[in-house]
Amino acid sequence: MNTQHIRPTSFTAERAWGARTIACMNGISTRLHWTDQPYRWHVNDGEEVFVLLDGTVDMHVRDADGSVRVIALQCGDIFYAGAGCEHVAHPHGEARMLVIEQEGSI
Incomplete structure (x- = not known):
């Protein structure tokens, strides 16, 4: 049996947006x-x-009309970006996020 126990608040990376892959299942990655x-x-x-x-993160989202909305995310919040949603995350200091997406996505 393959198992992992991860304490997210202890995780750091060598560079911004560095990631640890937790699982890849049927073309979906969890990192x-x-x-x-x-x-x-x-x-x-x-x-x-x-x-x-x-941490805390401001998620900037560009709407179809070109306007930008900012959604303030707090610890425990979930943000869903549908296909075609242009967005960018701006952390306030350090932040750790679980990201679930199509394997190989940018």
Whole structure:
């Protein structure tokens, strides 16, 4: 039996958005990310789910009309980005997120 026990608040990476892959199942990856820097505006290949495990993050989302909304995420919050949703995460200090997405997605 293969098992893992991970304490997210202890996880760090060598660079912003560094990740530890927890599982890849049927083309879906589950990864623990650590960052202290914003990512970049992007659109994923498919759907994406963020679970904020530690810290606070402002998720910026570009709507179809070009306007930008900011959603303040707190520890325990879940954010879903549907296919085609342009977004970027801006942490306030260090943050740790569980990200579930299509394997190989940016």
